[in-house]
Amino acid sequence: MSESKHVTHWIGGKPWDGEAARRGDVYEPASGRVAGTVDFAAQEDVDAAVAAAKAAFPGWRDTSLSKRARILFRFRELVEAHRDELARLISSEHGKVVSDAAGEVARGLEVVEFACGIPHLLKGGFSENVSTRVDAYSILQPVGVAAGITPFNFPAMVPMWMFPVAIACGNTFVLKPSEKDPSASVRLAELWAEAGLPDGVFNVVHGDKAAVDGLLRHPDVKAVSFVGSTPIARYIYETAAANGKRVQALGGAKNHMLVLPDADLDLAADAAVSAGFGSAGERCMAISVVVAVDPVGDELMAKIRERVAKLKVGPGDNAESEMGPLVTRAHRDKVASYLDGAAAQGATLAIDGRDPDVLGGAGDGFWLGPSVLDHVTPEMDAYKDEIFGPVLSVVRSGSYAEAMELISANPYGNGTAIFTNDGGAARRFQNEVEVGMVGVNVPIPVPMAYYSFGGWKDSLFGDSHAHGMEGVHFYTRTKAVTARWLDPSHGGVNLGFPTSG
Numbered sequence: 001m002s003e004s005k006h007v008t009h010w011i012g013g014k015p016w017d018g019e020a021a022r023r024g025d026v027y028e029p030a031s032g033r034v035a036g037t038v039d040f041a042a043q044e045d046v047d048a049a050v051a052a053a054k055a056a057f058p059g060w061r062d063t064s065l066s067k068r069a070r071i072l073f074r075f076r077e078l079v080e081a082h083r084d085e086l087a088r089l090i091s092s093e094h095g096k097v098v099s100d101a102a103g104e105v106a107r108g109l110e111v112v113e114f115a116c117g118i119p120h121l122l123k124g125g126f127s128e129n130v131s132t133r134v135d136a137y138s139i140l141q142p143v144g145v146a147a148g149i150t151p152f153n154f155p156a157m158v159p160m161w162m163f164p165v166a167i168a169c170g171n172t173f174v175l176k177p178s179e180k181d182p183s184a185s186v187r188l189a190e191l192w193a194e195a196g197l198p199d200g201v202f203n204v205v206h207g208d209k210a211a212v213d214g215l216l217r218h219p220d221v222k223a224v225s226f227v228g229s230t231p232i233a234r235y236i237y238e239t240a241a242a243n244g245k246r247v248q249a250l251g252g253a254k255n256h257m258l259v260l261p262d263a264d265l266d267l268a269a270d271a272a273v274s275a276g277f278g279s280a281g282e283r284c285m286a287i288s289v290v291v292a293v294d295p296v297g298d299e300l301m302a303k304i305r306e307r308v309a310k311l312k313v314g315p316g317d318n319a320e321s322e323m324g325p326l327v328t329r330a331h332r333d334k335v336a337s338y339l340d341g342a343a344a345q346g347a348t349l350a351i352d353g354r355d356p357d358v359l360g361g362a363g364d365g366f367w368l369g370p371s372v373l374d375h376v377t378p379e380m381d382a383y384k385d386e387i388f389g390p391v392l393s394v395v396r397s398g399s400y401a402e403a404m405e406l407i408s409a410n411p412y413g414n415g416t417a418i419f420t421n422d423g424g425a426a427r428r429f430q431n432e433v434e435v436g437m438v439g440v441n442v443p444i445p446v447p448m449a450y451y452s453f454g455g456w457k458d459s460l461f462g463d464s465h466a467h468g469m470e471g472v473h474f475y476t477r478t479k480a481v482t483a484r485w486l487d488p489s490h491g492g493v494n495l496g497f498p499t500s501g
């Protein structure tokens, strides 16, 4: 058995050297063994991280844009050089296959690349002569200490939606990553230090609700970005706002893929299987419901079945594996419980992934193979709940109109996709659907870094989405300046309200 690891906080440019009163286990999902422990922050540890970030803020906000950009470029090169190492680290704690983990690092790096353009992104506006010999301009200033609270499913990419933009804008940052796979965040902190980021600009505290609440209530934290499940997103939004912070809280999802009768069914089946079972369905943009418009349901199901039969389930570090285990035993059991539950409520258990063939043997790992429920209806729990695992539901629908009503009525509004060869139908769909991110013959429409990521309705609380220009605006405050440099004609006392003249 390999050595047990110990993961701790990163505060003020170095690992924390205190003794934690509480710790959590970090698992290796493929074997089920406890691979190590992670320290859980108490209030004083959160205070120390926020104090380090607060102390670093004045120097960092006044660091020139060119110097900030140069550090970001160096960080980008370092993360790229360590991509495989990071991917293996993520895979070992999360379970996803290494190639998929490398993909999430690449998508996170795209945000770093976007943030490298910060000198351009932070340009304000300037108007000469808004009044006679008076100029007006706007500047974008950082908010101060920003906090990020992130989920288990993308331990590198989701934090990288936040901190590159926050830091580029001149803020300092405290990250509270998921306690289930905490190591990637510490490795990223080490790479920041190597890139030359001043101590205290990027900090990591580990832990659970106590650490999160410590950040939400801390008077020196000015902005909170959260990504996770909907009940916690709602709580974060309400608590952070009640404590006077600006907050963006991205929640859970139930992403529908609409397949119209004229779609290329091979393309649609490839997409449903890839987007349903990639990362074992533990993606907020995973397809969890296929809505097949009559009469394509049976043919589509047959094509999905063919593809699922060929999927290889196995440990993330086996190059042949296409799908790994789930993140914890409890989560695996909960996801699996939907199979019997849906069958009892009238769905057809078309593919039962319990007891899968696992490359190298299942051992005590948290395995659940790809599973498909057919003839699912909106009243069933499998339809209503975000299952967040390798369970794909197929809903049969009589028409485009009926399918649209179903998708738009869903309380979640993260992502959706339409599969069709009819451009007019696709255009109508993207115009009508009540969902924040839409794919047309693209099953996982995750926006590029220079657009912004975020859903609608119960998938996002707050006004701004992540990264892109919305990220820049979230992490900055606009200041408008009106300036007159005196000349001999300044005009003397005038008690009237300033108007342009």
Ligand code: NAD
Pocket (backbone or CB within 6 Å): 149, 150, 151, 152, 153, 154, 158, 176, 177, 178, 179, 207, 208, 209, 212, 213, 227, 228, 229, 230, 232, 233, 250, 251, 252, 253, 283, 284, 386, 388, 414, 454, 455, 459
């Ligand atoms: P989660 O909500 O359980 O945890 C997210 C974070 O909140 C973690 O850091 C966790 O420690 C913390 N947390 C958990 N319970 C808390 C509590 N009671 N009080 C305060 N903090 C608490 O989510 P998860 O299981 O880690 O991740 C999966 C969820 O994240 C899914 O619902 C998925 O859809 C969602 N997600 C959404 C997006 C998006 O962009 N909308 C992206 C990725 C994941």
